[in-house]
Amino acid sequence: MISRLFSDPVQILIMLPAVVLSLTIHEFAHAFTAVKLGDNTPAITGRLSLNPLAHLDILGFISMLLTGFGWAKPVQVNPRNFRKYKRDFAITAGAGPLSNVLLSFLCVFIMALLEKFGVLYIYYGKGYFSGLNFGTALLMVVCTIVYYMSYLNLYLAVFNLIPIPPLDGSRLVSAILPGKVSYYYNRYGTYFQIGLFAVLMLIIYFDLFNPIVWVAQKIFSGFVSLWYGIFGL
Numbered sequence: 625m626i627s628r629l630f631s632d633p634v635q636i637l638i639m640l641p642a643v644v645l646s647l648t649i650h651e652f653a654h655a656f657t658a659v660k661l662g663d664n665t666p667a668i669t670g671r672l673s674l675n676p677l678a679h680l681d682i683l684g685f686i687s688m689l690l691t692g693f694g695w696a697k698p699v700q701v702n703p704r705n706f707r708k709y710k711r712d713f714a715i716t717a718g719a720g721p722l723s724n725v726l727l728s729f730l731c732v733f734i735m736a737l738l739e740k741f742g743v744l745y746i747y748y749g750k751g752y753f754s755g756l757n758f759g760t761a762l763l764m765v766v767c768t769i770v771y772y773m774s775y776l777n778l779y780l781a782v783f784n785l786i787p788i789p790p791l792d793g794s795r796l797v798s799a800i801l802p803g804k805v806s807y808y809y810n811r812y813g814t815y816f817q818i819g820l821f822a823v824l825m826l827i828i829y830f831d832l833f834n835p836i837v838w839v840a841q842k843i844f845s846g847f848v849s850l851w852y853g854i855f856g857l
Contacts, residue, residue: 632749636689638765642772643688644676646724646780647696651679653723654699654716661712663705671699688780698790710799710806717795721784724777729847731774736851738767746771774847778840786836788820789813 652674655666666672671679679696688694706712738744745764747753753761785793789810798806827834 634753635747635749638747638768639689639772639776642769642776643685643694644680646727646773646776647685647688647694648674648676648679649723649727650720650780650784651696651699653719654701657719658699658701658712658716661706661716663701663703663712663716665702665705666699669700671697688776694780695784714796714799717792720792721781724781724784725843728774728777728781728844731770731777732844732847733851734770735767735774736848736855736857738770739852739857740855743767775840775844778843779836782836782839782843786820788816 651671655671655673658666659672673679681695681697684695686694701713701716703709703713706716735744743763745760745767747764747768752764756764784791785796787793787797789798794810794813798810801809824836826832
């Protein structure tokens, strides 16, 4: 994936909006949910916003662009403001990945709808704009952004559900652990981050089997089968 992107700068430019939107919606979902559950910290810190600049982390943004999974600035919350500490903290954590799954679901629906009307044009590489008028070329860009978002959001969701602190999955696991176990899990679990990223880099560099990609593709295939089946495609 990385080599293909660098060989075609146009593809990178088309992917930028997909990456920005995916990361922004993920973090906004965290902030919105926390506020609804009683913690106004995200609003006070400027995170209750759909402005990408409020959420993007440059390293996570680049990782998302090049690998399909990444992260943004963590949304600060104060769990003491929640009515039920563990439950509401877990719901807030799960809101991010859930928003990405729902967004992917919506994107596949849009793709199926465009396919039904015969106007789904995907940019796959150099030469695809050749001979197209401006309107069709613009439609191809929009369709391709939707196509990338249908994949990237699932990669982002699956990656963040890995149960290693401080990823969202660890918050969900922590919510069901006894107090003392939960404390040590969160305190020492962060040391596994280095191992996680080392494994991911090895997978990408040597093009090994990637379980995150595999799970995301299975979910994507399920969405495609559902919507394309509904539309009779």
